[in-house]
Amino acid sequence: MLDVRRLRLLRDLAHLGTIAAVAQARAYTPSAVSQQLAALQREAGVPLLEHTGRSVRLTPAGTALVEHAETVLAALEAANATLAAARTGLSGTVRIGAFPSAVPTLLPGALVALGRDHPALDLMVTELDPVDVPDGLRDGRLDVALWHDYDIAPVEPDPGVESVPLLDETVYLAVPAEGSAAAGSRTAGREAVAATRDASWIVGSPGTLCNTVATRVCQAAGFTAGVRHHADDFTAVLALVAAGLGVALVPELGATHPPAGVRLVPLDVHRRTRVVHRRGAAGHPAIVACVAALEASTTAYLTLRSEAQDRSRD
Numbered sequence: 001m002l003d004v005r006r007l008r009l010l011r012d013l014a015h016l017g018t019i020a021a022v023a024q025a026r027a028y029t030p031s032a033v034s035q036q037l038a039a040l041q042r043e044a045g046v047p048l049l050e051h052t053g054r055s056v057r058l059t060p061a062g063t064a065l066v067e068h069a070e071t072v073l074a075a076l077e078a079a080n081a082t083l084a085a086a087r088t089g090l091s092g093t094v095r096i097g098a099f100p101s102a103v104p105t106l107l108p109g110a111l112v113a114l115g116r117d118h119p120a121l122d123l124m125v126t127e128l129d130p131v132d133v134p135d136g137l138r139d140g141r142l143d144v145a146l147w148h149d150y151d152i153a154p155v156e157p158d159p160g161v162e163s164v165p166l167l168d169e170t171v172y173l174a175v176p177a178e179g180s181a182a183a184g185s186r187t188a189g190r191e192a193v194a195a196t197r198d199a200s201w202i203v204g205s206p207g208t209l210c211n212t213v214a215t216r217v218c219q220a221a222g223f224t225a226g227v228r229h230h231a232d233d234f235t236a237v238l239a240l241v242a243a244g245l246g247v248a249l250v251p252e253l254g255a256t257h258p259p260a261g262v263r264l265v266p267l268d269v270h271r272r273t274r275v276v277h278r279r280g281a282a283g284h285p286a287i288v289a290c291v292a293a294l295e296a297s298t299t300a301y302l303t304l305r306s307e308a309q310d311r312s313r314d
Contacts (some may be wrong), residue, residue: 005075006040007069009033010048011160012138014058025139070159070279077280084284091120094286097137097145099130101234101253102273106146106167109297110290115280118289129208129232134158137278144290148273150213152220162282163274164291167298171213171251171271172264174241175199184226192265193221199227202237214249217269238262256305 011024019037023030041048044235058066094114098107103125111123128136130149136142138160147163149155150171173192179283201218204210210232218225228246231237234254241248242261251271255264275294277287 002041004072006036006043007065009036010040010058010062011066011069011073013037013049013056014063014139015135015160020119025135059167067159073160074278074280077278078283081281081284081287084286086148090118090285090289091122092286093124093143095124095141096290097126097128097133097142097144097147099146099148100127100232101251102146103127104254105253105301106273106294106298109300110293113293113296114289117293118122118286121286121289130155131209132208133276134161137161137276143281144275144277144287146273146275146294148271149209151270151272152216153209155209160279161276162279163276164295165272166275167273167302169250169271169273170266171217171249171269172255173267174185174238174250174258175247175263175265176241176244176253177261177263187266190221190268191238192215193217193267194223196247197221197223197309199226201225201248202229202231202240202248203227204232205230208232210249213269217249217267256276 009022009026013019013033016025018024019030019033022028023033026033028036037049044061044065046061047059048065050057050059058081091245096107096111097189107125111125114123126136126142130147131201133142133147134143137145146166173196175192175196181297196218201214211230214225229240231240234250237248237250238258242259244261249267249269250264253271258264275291277284281287
């Protein structure tokens, strides 16, 4: 019989790539992880790992076993959800992850509603980049999260994660209101981006999804961005744009209160936000409550924003 805890470690290795990373995620020593994986290999009766220098990689049998492990772990999540649904009332800790621009916009209303309707829930929020969300769900640091990708830079589905669509946002090209070709142009889309060919660009840190999106948008317009500044907080990004220090891409949630001196040009690029949780956990009452609260909070936020935009045009 295969040990579920060891299957989880093999699954982690498939996603994280190294025994050291698995050990850090699970608060084990690398030696302990190696011993558990060796025991799993003995249980399986076939080689699951092969050593390449100082690293290891999965054999075809190991890769196949990881696929089965995802199914087994999802079944355990579903079983836990069934038991939780049989209990009276919601209680316990719910760890919620959210990307920075969702924390002040979509999340507060949901947290207030959850605290009011389910006071025995202990809600804990962690702000993190979306690229870290799947690992956070797998290793138990998160139970539910707000996650996003872009239509121009889609992210491959994670086999251990399920999601519910929440919001699609327009992405804007943020330019100084005066003093640049893009600022003077009233065109939208690729032409507006092309007008920034010689401008300084403000992009996210290397390795972030925002960085990738900026790179691809500029490539689609026929040039390579001249990156001058790196910033991950959209408030800081817009402040730099307002100061005339460059141009940038900003999604709607990051541009709720643009400073004077910034013009936002809508692009045919969209950021897609979803509520995500571990596969098999969709029926857990706490997850159901979180999804419902986030959907209601998003609807309320969008309504208020639309009303504010209508007032500004009057």
